Amino acid sequence: MSPNSETGANKQGQGRRTRFSGSSRRRFLVGGATAGATALGGCLGGLTGSDDGDDTVTVGYVLPFSGTYSLLGESIVNGFEMYVEQNDGQIGGREVEYVQRDTEANTDRGVSITREMLIDAGADVLVGPVSSAVAIAMMQTVQNEGSAIWLNANAGDYRVVQEGCLKYHFRTSFNDWQTSAPLAPWVYDNVADNAVLAYADYAFGQNSKNFFREAFEEAGGEVVGEVGVPLGSDDYSPYLGEIEDSGADAVFSFFAGADAVNYITQFSEFGLDEQMTQTGSGFLLSEDTLPAQGEAALGKYSLLHYTPSKQTDRNQTFVENYQGEHDTRPNVYACQGYDSAQAIDAAVADVDGTDPDDLADSLSGMEIDSPRGSFQFHPETNDPIQDMDVRQVVETDDGVDNEVVTTLDRPEIPTWGCSL
Amino acid sequence: MVDVTTVLRATLLGLQLGMTLALVAAGLTLIFGMLDVINFAHGALYMLGAYFGVVVVSELGSFWAALVIAPLLVAAVGAAIEILSLRPLYGRNPLYHILLTFGLAIMIEGIVVEVWGGQSYRIPAPDALSGTLSLGSLSYPVYWMFVLAVSTALIGAIWLVISQSDVGILIRASAHDTEMVDALGVDVSKVFTGVVVFGAALAGVAGVLLGASRSVNPGMGFGVIIQAFVIVVIGGLGSFKGAVYGALLIGLMTAYGALIAPSLTDLFIFALMAVVLIVKPSGLFGATEAA
Numbered sequence: 001m002s003p004n005s006e007t008g009a010n011k012q013g014q015g016r017r018t019r020f021s022g023s024s025r026r027r028f029l030v031g032g033a034t035a036g037a038t039a040l041g042g043c044l045g046g047l048t049g050s051d052d053g054d055d056t057v058t059v060g061y062v063l064p065f066s067g068t069y070s071l072l073g074e075s076i077v078n079g080f081e082m083y084v085e086q087n088d089g090q091i092g093g094r095e096v097e098y099v100q101r102d103t104e105a106n107t108d109r110g111v112s113i114t115r116e117m118l119i120d121a122g123a124d125v126l127v128g129p130v131s132s133a134v135a136i137a138m139m140q141t142v143q144n145e146g147s148a149i150w151l152n153a154n155a156g157d158y159r160v161v162q163e164g165c166l167k168y169h170f171r172t173s174f175n176d177w178q179t180s181a182p183l184a185p186w187v188y189d190n191v192a193d194n195a196v197l198a199y200a201d202y203a204f205g206q207n208s209k210n211f212f213r214e215a216f217e218e219a220g221g222e223v224v225g226e227v228g229v230p231l232g233s234d235d236y237s238p239y240l241g242e243i244e245d246s247g248a249d250a251v252f253s254f255f256a257g258a259d260a261v262n263y264i265t266q267f268s269e270f271g272l273d274e275q276m277t278q279t280g281s282g283f284l285l286s287e288d289t290l291p292a293q294g295e296a297a298l299g300k301y302s303l304l305h306y307t308p309s310k311q312t313d314r315n316q317t318f319v320e321n322y323q324g325e326h327d328t329r330p331n332v333y334a335c336q337g338y339d340s341a342q343a344i345d346a347a348v349a350d351v352d353g354t355d356p357d358d359l360a361d362s363l364s365g366m367e368i369d370s371p372r373g374s375f376q377f378h379p380e381t382n383d384p385i386q387d388m389d390v391r392q393v394v395e396t397d398d399g400v401d402n403e404v405v406t407t408l409d410r411p412e413i414p415t416w417g418c419s420l
Numbered sequence: 421m422v423d424v425t426t427v428l429r430a431t432l433l434g435l436q437l438g439m440t441l442a443l444v445a446a447g448l449t450l451i452f453g454m455l456d457v458i459n460f461a462h463g464a465l466y467m468l469g470a471y472f473g474v475v476v477v478s479e480l481g482s483f484w485a486a487l488v489i490a491p492l493l494v495a496a497v498g499a500a501i502e503i504l505s506l507r508p509l510y511g512r513n514p515l516y517h518i519l520l521t522f523g524l525a526i527m528i529e530g531i532v533v534e535v536w537g538g539q540s541y542r543i544p545a546p547d548a549l550s551g552t553l554s555l556g557s558l559s560y561p562v563y564w565m566f567v568l569a570v571s572t573a574l575i576g577a578i579w580l581v582i583s584q585s586d587v588g589i590l591i592r593a594s595a596h597d598t599e600m601v602d603a604l605g606v607d608v609s610k611v612f613t614g615v616v617v618f619g620a621a622l623a624g625v626a627g628v629l630l631g632a633s634r635s636v637n638p639g640m641g642f643g644v645i646i647q648a649f650v651i652v653v654i655g656g657l658g659s660f661k662g663a664v665y666g667a668l669l670i671g672l673m674t675a676y677g678a679l680i681a682p683s684l685t686d687l688f689i690f691a692l693m694a695v696v697l698i699v700k701p702s703g704l705f706g707a708t709e710a711a
Contacts, residue, residue, distance in 0.1 A: 068639055071538035201683060230682050234634050234643070237433040237564075238678035241426050261540045261635035269545075269561040269633060271552040292542040292635055 057091040057344070057354055058099060060123030060148070062113055062138070065102040068257065069130045071288060072333045073102075076153045078326055079337030080127060083345070086321070091341070092348025103129055110134030111141055118145040124354040125344050126150045127337070132157030132204060139164040149347070149359045151340040154333060157203060158416055161381045165418035167360045170382045172340040172368075174305050175413065179281040180208040180254065182388050182411040183303040184215035191277050191301070192249035194222045198239065198263070199254040201228035208254035208281050216252070224248045232259065236266045244272060253280035260284045261292045268296035277301070285393055287331035290400055297393040297400050306332040306372040307389045307402050318371035330371075339370045343377075364420070373407070381418045385410055425557045430675040436564055438671025439571035443626040444644055445651040445663040446578060447619025453595045453658030454615045457506060458514065460521040463645025464528035465620045469494045469627025470636040471532060474541045483546040483632070491624030498620025502613050510612075525641065533638050543631040567629050574625065575664055582660055591615065595658065650689060654696050656706025665704065 059080070063073035077100075084096055099121045101113045110129055117123040118141065126148055129135050135155035142150050143166055152160065152171045161175065187195065195216060199205035205228070213223050225246035229239050243251055251272075255263045260283065267278060282304020283289075285297050308319055308329045318338070322330040330338070343363060351358040365379040375386035387410055391402035448462045472490035477483055501524060509516045545563045552559040582588040594601045594611050602608045626644075634640070651670050655662025670689060677685030696703060 068538075070533070074538075228682065230685070232643070233678075233682075234630075235433060235437060235674070235678075238426075238430050238675060239682075241429050245426070258540050258635035258637045258639070261542060261637075262633075265542060265633055265635075266561075269552070269563060271559055271561075288539050292540040294542065294544060 056095045056097045057125065057348060058097045058121060058123045059091070059125045059127060059344075060117035060121060061098065061100045062103055062110060062117065062126050062128035062134070063100075063153075064104050064130050065100070067104045069104075072130045072154060073128070075331050075333035076127065076130075076337035076340075078322070079330060079334035079339075080153075080341045081337075082322060082325060082334075083338045083341035087345060091345045092350075092352070094348060094354075099123060103131075103134055107131075107133050107137045111137045114138045114141045115145075118142070118147050123148050124356075127153050127340050128155075130154045130333075132160060135160045136163065139166060139169070142166060142168055147356055149344065149356055149363070151344060153336045153340045158207060158414070161383055161418050162416035165381070165420065167364075167382070167420050168356055170343065170360075170363050170377055171384055172343055173336045173384070174386070175383050176204055176207045177211045177414055178305065178386070178388060178411065179283070179303055180252070181211040181215040182408050183252070183279060183281075183301075183390065184212050184221070185219040186303075186390055186406070186408065187250055187252065187279050187301075188216060188219040188221040191279060193220065194224050194248050195250040195252050195279075196225040196227065196243055196246040196248035196276075197223060197252050198227045198229065198243055200231045200256070200259055202231045204256075205231075205254045209252065212252045229255075229259075229263075234262060236263050237270070240266060240270045240272060243267075244270070244275060248276055250277045250279055253278065253284055255280075256283040256286075257289065260286075260289045264289070264293045264300070265296045273299065279303075282307075282332070282389075282391070285391070285402065287329060290393070290402070294400060295395075298395060300393050301390060301405070302393075302402070303388055303390055303408075304332060305375075305384075305386050305388055306335040307391050307404055309401050310372070310389065310404055312371075312373070314369065314373075315371040335371055339368055339372075339375075342370070343368055378413065378415070380415045380420055381413075382420065383413055385413060426679065428555070428558050429560065430679055431672070432560055432564070432568070434672035434675030435668065436568040436571070436671070437674060438668035439568060439575060440626050440630055441644075441647055441651060441671055442575050442664045442667035443571055443622045443629075445648045445655070445667050446575065446660060447622040448648050449652045449655070449658055449660060449663040450591075450615055451619045452652070453660075454591065455506070455510070455612055456514065457517040458521070459619075460518060460645065461501065461524040461528065462521075462619070462623055462648065463641035463643075464525040465494050465498060465641075466623040466627045466644050467532065467636075467638070467641035468497060468528060469624030470543065470631035470640065471536060471541070471627075472624070473543045473628035473631050474536075474636055477543050483543065486543060487625070487628050490628045491621040494624030494627070495617045495621040498617045499613060501620075502616035506616065507609065507612075525645070529638055529641065536638075538638060540635040540637045541631075542634075542636055543628060545632040561633075563632060567633075570629060571626070574622070578622075579660070579664070647689075650693050652703075654693055654703055656703025659703065659705040662703055662705030 061077060063076055064070055065073045099117060103110045103113055117126060132155040150169045152169060152173060154173045156174045156176045158175050158177055197209040199209040216223060227239050227242045278300040280302050282302045285300055285302045287308060290297055319329055347359045347362040350362040363377055365377055367374055367376045373387045375384040378385050388408045390405045392405050393400050394403045444466055448459060451457055451459050469490050472493045473486040476486035476489045505520055549563040549566050551562050553562050553565055594608055598608055651666035652663055655666030673689055674685055677688055
C-alpha cells in the first residue's frame with residue numbers, strides 16, 4: 001500500500017473546458033459558432049440549449065470536486081472523458097464542450113449550479129450529482145427547464161424516481177434497492193437464516209437496511225436486530241458489542257468511504273469474524289476502501305453492479321484502457337461516468353441533434369453495452385435494469401480484491417409508482 | 421439490554437478515546453497557555469502524523485519505526501510553523517493567530533489531498549498486537565489496550581514533568597509571567613518553539629496510534645480539532661490538568677452515549693460545554709483571571 005499521488009483534479013479532456021461565470025459565456029459560445037450573429041446577443045438568454053443551432057454538445061458536470069466526495073466526482077469525469085476521447089473527442093459526431101462546477105456536498109449549491117448550467121451555459125446534458133440529497137433538490141429545476149438530459153451518474157436514492165419520475169432523468173448508476181435487496185435471498189440460501197442489520201444512520205443507509213430486511217423476511221429469514229450508527233463515527237466498538245450480542249449468524253451492513261474502513265477494521269479487530277459472516281452493500285468493500293481495509297476485509301461478501309476484477313473481455317479492455325490513462329483501476333464511479341458518455345453518444349447519434357425530448361425518447365429502454373455487463377434503461381422509470389455481482393474479498397498478490405462469486409441475472413426492480 | 425459486559429466495554433473504549441484525545445488537547449492547551457495562540461492547525465498536525473505513519477510503515481515496514489519517526493517529522497513541521505509564521509505575530513491581536521493557523525490548516529489539508537489523493541489509508545497494526553484479549557465475558561482488541569496504555573503512560577509522564585521537574589517550572593513560569601522569565605535571562609523564544617514542537621509531536625503520536633484502527637483521510641483533522649477545542653474549553657484554556665479531565669469526560673460521554681442515544685451524543689457534548697461556559701466561564705480548571 002504505497003500512497004500514490006492520484007489526484008487528476010484538473011485533468012483536461014480533449015474538448016474545451018470553461019469555468020464559466022455569469023451569463024456572458026453562452027453569448028460567447030454562440031457568437032463564436034456563428035460569426036457575425038453578435039447582434040442577436042441580447043435576446044439569446046431566453047433560448048434553451050436544444051435549439052442553439054450549433055453543432056456542439058455541451059456537457060455540464062454537477063459534481064463534487066472538493067471535500068469528502070471529490071474522489072467520486074473525479075472518477076466520474078475520468079470515465080466520461082475516457083469514452084469521449086476514444087471517440088475522437090466527439091459525442092454523436094459532434095464536438096464536446098465541458099462546463100464544470102463544484103457542488104461540494106451542498107444541496108443549495110447543487111440547485112444553483114443546475115440552474116446556471118441550464119440557463120446560462122445552455123447545457124445539453126447534465127452529468128451528476130454524487131449525493132442523493134443534491135439530486136432530489138435538482139429535480140424541480142430540471143423539470144421546469146426541460147432543456148437538457150440528466151444523466152444521473154451516481155445518486156442512488158429510490159426517491160429520485162419515486163418523487164421525481166422525470167422523463168429527462170436517466171440513471172446510469174444504480175438505485176439503493178439494487179445494492180441491498182437482491183442480496184437477501186442469496187444470503188438466506190447460502191449464508192444464514194438470521195441476520196442483524198448495521199447501517200450508517202442517514203437516508204441511504206436506512207433505505208438499504210429497509211430493503212434488505214423486507215427481502216430477507218420475504219425469503220424466510222429472520223432479522224434479529226438493527227444497529228444504526230451516526231454517519232461519520234470513528235469508533236464502532238459499542239455498536240460492535242450490540243451486533244455481537246444479537247447472536248446473529250450473519251450481518252448485513254451499509255457503510256461507505258471512511259466509515260466503511262473504520263467499521264470493517266474494527267469488526268475484524270474485535271474478532272467478530274469468528275462469530276458471524278459479514279455481508280453488505282458493495283460500497284462497504286469497494287475499490288476506494290479495500291486498500292485501507294486490507295486483511296480485515298478478507299472473506300466478506302458484498303453486492304454491486306460493477307466489479308473491476310470481473311472476468312469479461314469487455315471489462316478487461318475497459319480496465320486496461322483506464323489503467324493506462326490513470327495509473328489506477330477504474331472504480332464503480334468511473335464505470336458509471338463511462339456509461340453516461342456511452343448512453344448520450346448513442347442517443348445524440350440516433351436523433352442527430354440535442355433536443356431533450358428526442359433524446360429522452362431515444363434513451364428510454366435503450367440497451368447499453370457496459371463493462372459491468374449490458375444494462376437497459378427501464379421504460380417506466382429510466383433506472384438501469386442490470387446484473388448484480390455477489391463478490392467475496394480474497395487475498396491476491398498485491399493485497400486483497402473482490403472476486404465475483406455469482407452474478408444475479410437482472411433482478412426485477414420496483415418502479416415506486418413511476419410510469420413514464 | 422445493557423449488561424455489565426457492555427458497560428465495561430464502553431468504559432474501556434471511553435478511557436482509550438479520552439486518553440488519545442488528551443494527547444491532542446494537551447498540545448493545544450499548552451500552546452495556548454504559553455503563547456496565547458489558539459492553534460487551529462493542530463488537527464492538521466494530527467492528520468499529518470497519521471499520513472507520515474502510513475508512509476513510514478510502507479517504506480520501512482515497521483509500525484514501531486512509524487511511532488517514533490512520524491511524530492518527529494510532525495515536530496519538524498511544528499517548528500517550521502512556529503519560527504516562520506507564528507513568531508512574527510506574537511503580541512498582536514489574537515485574531516491574527518486564529519486567521520493564520522486556520523489558513524495553515526486549510527493549506528496542510530490541501531497539500532495532503534494533492535500528495536495522497538482523497539482515498540482512505542490505514543496504518544497496519546503490528547502482528548504482535550493483533551487479536552483480542554478476554555476479560556471474563558468481554559473480549560477487547562489487544563491493539564486498543566496498547567493504545568490505552570501508551571497514551572496513559574505519555575500523559576502521566578508529561579504530568580510528572582510539568583509538576584515536578586525544572587523544565588516544568590520553567591514552562592509554568594513562562595506561561596505565568598513571560599517578561600519576568602525573560603528578564604531572568606531565559607531565552608523565552610526557545611521555550612516557545614519547544615512547546616509548539618512538543619505539542620505537534622503529541623498530535624503526531626495520536627495520529628499514528630489512531631491511524632491503525634481508523635481510516636486515515638483528509639477530513640480526519642477537522643473532526644478531532646473540534647473535539648479538542650470542546651475539551652480545552654470545558655477543562656479550562658491553558659490548563660493541562662483540565663485538558664486531561666476534559667478529554668476523559670468527552671471520551672466516556674461518547675462511549676456511553678453510543679449505548680444510550682447514538683444520534684444525540686454530539687448534542688450532549690456541546691450542551692455540556694454550554695453549561696460549563698455559563699456556570700464557570702474559565703472552564704473546570706481554568707485560571708480565574710482567564711477571559
